[in-house]
Amino acid sequence: MISPDIGILGYGETRHVKRTDRTLLSLFAEVSNQALGNAGIPKSSVDGLAVSSFCLAPDNAVTLSEQFGLSISWAWQFSAGSAGPVAGVIDALRAIEAGQSQYVLCLAGDLYSVDTHYRLMRNFNHSLHNYAAPHGFGGPNGLFGIVQRKYMETYGLKAEQLGKLAVAQRYNALPNENAVFRDPLTIEDYLNARIIADPIRLYDCVLPCAGAEAILLGPLRGDGKGVRVLSGYEQHNYPPGEVAPLSGGWEVFVDRLYDDAGYGPEDMDFIENYDDYPIMTAIQLEDLGFCRKGEVGAFIDAHTFTFDGDTPLNTGGGQLSIGQAGAGGGLMSVVEATRQIRGEAGPRQVARSDRAVVSGYGMVGYGHGLSASAIVVAGENT
Amino acid sequence: MTENVYPQPHEDADNRPMLEAWRDGRLLIQACDSCGVSFYYPRPLCPECWSDQLSWHDTSGRGEIVSYSLVHRPNHPSFNEEVPIILAEVKLAEGPSMITRIVGCDAEQIRSGLAVELVGDGAHKRFPLPTFQLRSQ
Numbered sequence: 001m002i003s004p005d006i007g008i009l010g011y012g013e014t015r016h017v018k019r020t021d022r023t024l025l026s027l028f029a030e031v032s033n034q035a036l037g038n039a040g041i042p043k044s045s046v047d048g049l050a051v052s053s054f055c056l057a058p059d060n061a062v063t064l065s066e067q068f069g070l071s072i073s074w075a076w077q078f079s080a081g082s083a084g085p086v087a088g089v090i091d092a093l094r095a096i097e098a099g100q101s102q103y104v105l106c107l108a109g110d111l112y113s114v115d116t117h118y119r120l121m122r123n124f125n126h127s128l129h130n131y132a133a134p135h136g137f138g139g140p141n142g143l144f145g146i147v148q149r150k151y152m153e154t155y156g157l158k159a160e161q162l163g164k165l166a167v168a169q170r171y172n173a174l175p176n177e178n179a180v181f182r183d184p185l186t187i188e189d190y191l192n193a194r195i196i197a198d199p200i201r202l203y204d205c206v207l208p209c210a211g212a213e214a215i216l217l218g219p220l221r222g223d224g225k226g227v228r229v230l231s232g233y234e235q236h237n238y239p240p241g242e243v244a245p246l247s248g249g250w251e252v253f254v255d256r257l258y259d260d261a262g263y264g265p266e267d268m269d270f271i272e273n274y275d276d277y278p279i280m281t282a283i284q285l286e287d288l289g290f291c292r293k294g295e296v297g298a299f300i301d302a303h304t305f306t307f308d309g310d311t312p313l314n315t316g317g318g319q320l321s322i323g324q325a326g327a328g329g330g331l332m333s334v335v336e337a338t339r340q341i342r343g344e345a346g347p348r349q350v351a352r353s354d355r356a357v358v359s360g361y362g363m364v365g366y367g368h369g370l371s372a373s374a375i376v377v378a379g380e381n382t
Numbered sequence: 383m384t385e386n387v388y389p390q391p392h393e394d395a396d397n398r399p400m401l402e403a404w405r406d407g408r409l410l411i412q413a414c415d416s417c418g419v420s421f422y423y424p425r426p427l428c429p430e431c432w433s434d435q436l437s438w439h440d441t442s443g444r445g446e447i448v449s450y451s452l453v454h455r456p457n458h459p460s461f462n463e464e465v466p467i468i469l470a471e472v473k474l475a476e477g478p479s480m481i482t483r484i485v486g487c488d489a490e491q492i493r494s495g496l497a498v499e500l501v502g503d504g505a506h507k508r509f510p511l512p513t514f515q516l517r518s519q
Contacts, residue, residue: 118457122389130391131423134510135469135483136461138453142469143481145451150471153449153494198452198466198489241421241429243471243479244449366423367471367481 001231001260002090003097007380008227009216010039011335014109015178016211016323024055024111024212025067031214032068032105039216039225041103046070046216048101050088052078052108052327054120064107074101081362082274082330083234083371084108085213089334090232090375092217102218106334109212110326117208117326127366138197140276140364141205145197147244147368148279152199154246155294159199161301162278163190165313166203166320168305169275173317175347180209180323203320204277211325213335220380227341231260232375242367248280249372250287250359257357258289261376265289268376269352270312270340272333274361275320280369281313284359288374307348315340315350330360334375341379354382388460390510397424399438407506410438411478422478443500444517445474452489468492472514486515 012034014027028051036043049072051061059067061075074095078084085108092104110116121139123129128137137143151157170185185203193202220226233256235249250257258264265288273284282296290311291299305313316322316336319329339345340353359374393401403410413420416433427434452466461467468484470492484492485501498514500506506513 122457126392127423129389130397131511132481133389133457134391135481135513136388136453136456136458136464136467137469137481138451138455138467139457141455142451142453142457142467145453146449146469146471146481149451149494150449194454195452196455197469198454200451243481 002093002229004228005220006093006096006218007220007229008338008377009041009218010035010037011216011338012214013178013332013335014211016180016209016325018180018207018209019113020111020210024053024109027109027210027212028064028107029068031107031109031212035105035214035216041216041218045103046105047072048074048092048095048104050076050092050104050106052085052088052330053110054326055110055112055116072101074104078327080234080236080371080373081364081369082327083360083362083373085327085330086232086334086358086360086373086375087234089215089217089229090234090373093229096217104217106215106217106331107212108331109328111210112208112324112326114208121364125365128364131366141197141200143364143367144277144279145200147246148277149199150244151246151279151283155297157282157297159191160187161297162204162282163187164300165278165281165305166190168309169314169318170321171306172315172348173321176316176322179317179321180207181321200277206276206319206324206329209323209325211323211328213328213331215331215334215338222380224381225342226380227338228378228380230262230376230378231257232373233257234371234373236371238372244367246283247287247293248283248361248369250284250374254287254289257374257376263355263376265357267355268357269354270315270350270356272314272337272356273359274330274333275314275318276324276361278320280361284361288357288359307350312350315345315348330362333358333360337377341377354379388510389458396426400424404506404512407500407502409441409443409500409512411441411474411476412436413439420477422474422480442475445472445498445514447484447492447494447496447498448473448479449494450484450492472498482511483509483513484515485513491516
């Protein structure tokens with residue numbers, strides 16, 4: 001259980017762009033000011049910092065505090081790819097509960113591009129560098145192509161069903177000024193797009209881009225603007241020893257996640273999950289309890305995933321349409337959930353948005369993402 | 383010229399026996415002397431029971447394609463002339479699964495479940511890591 005007296009007070013997000021002359025520190029500065037601004041908290045109150053970024057080196061959470069003129073009593077830096085920013089929110093709330101800090105600023109983002117992404121992935125960790133890159137593995141596209149084919153052949157999932165997720169998310173992105181891709185996408189566009197790593201097509205892939213997000217955590221004030229984190233868990237290297245598993249760490253903690261929250265998947269008004277590929281969105285829908293393993297194809301057929309549909313999913317467009325700003329992708333979903341719960345999502349506002357499950361995923365190892373995380377969030381007065 | 387050289391694994395004390403054996407066209411995998419589990423890729427301890435009593439074992443060099451992808455956008459320019467790269471999960475006859483590359487055939491011939499074997503007759507020398515071909519029936 002997480003204390004009901006603390007939660008999310010503010011959020012920030014830059015526009016996501018294919019390229020920029022700005023520095024990563026400048027993006028973090030922008031989202032920090034946004035988060036403090038819409039939280040109504042002065043900079044002098046911030047005494048904790050959590051940062052998730054692949055490109056921040058040689059800087060880190062502590063040197064960032066020097067850049068930003070913050071004296072902090074708690075510093076945290078991720079190691080779990082884009083499961084990390086969600087885990088960072090959990091860890092930051094624990095630090096606040098324990099009295100280490102009172103107000104923690106969580107930052108995530110990267111100056112990412114296609115070239116940066118491929119350079120990073122070749123040396124992402126020893127197992128990829130030594131035992132995948134020398135085969136011409138094609139980065140995550142090649143690995144997730146193996147996962148997707150295995151899933152499709154095991155359970156009969158169709159490309160059209162995965163495409164439905166990508167098409168719905170593009171619809172969600174149309175009114176999102178922060179998204180890179182804002183042109184309508186049809187299922188024909190999806191199916192006819194060029195092949196990147198068969199069975200992975202172009203619109204299964206995220207575009208590495210530049211962007212950043214921020215979340216401010218601290219004591220809730222009962223003003224209706226706060227968002228509670230009802231529960232949260234992370235799991236790494238699950239299942240151990242498998243190269244291309246068809247499930248992830250979410251299934252380890254899913255019962256605890258909902259038991260702690262006091263709500264089940266049927267109570268979620270919308271879902272923000274980690275969409276590095278539609279196949280991983282599909283697997284998360286299963287592992288987070290929305291349908292049984294192997295049945296996501298029928299689940300996709302039976303529901304609509306646009307922000308105005310019956311199962312709003314990745315309501316800002318997700319990384320598939322907003323772009324993947326490196327580790328920022330893992331916090332984008334927390335920002336979007338906060339925005340929706342506060343009723344500040346403008347033209348893409350979900351009709352009923354009291355509660356959501358938000359999940360992270362990442363740290364690609366030898367064959368798949370090793371890290372999974374998730375939180376259940378709700379408006380402070382719901 | 384360096385553009386045409388595949389990315390190489392970093393050779394260290396943990397993986398040297400495997401990489402040296404591959405230079406002779408053989409695939410060695412580790413097995414734990416304590417709990418008996420065999421595994422790939424090389425590690426300094428048994429991932430199952432943490433024993434450091436490990437030994438290297440020759441394999442049959444045979445396995446089966448579990449799943450695969452056809453990579454049209456490789457991670458390094460040295461592969462650009464050879465697309466699609468056939469990247470596969472191969473389950474070895476000895477048990478462990480590995481990510482590897484299938485060569486010597488058209489992508490259209492590849493199916494999950496097909497039998498594969500290590501490339502032989504000196505063809506292995508081009509490839510930095512154990513690489514497979516479809517097994518002749």
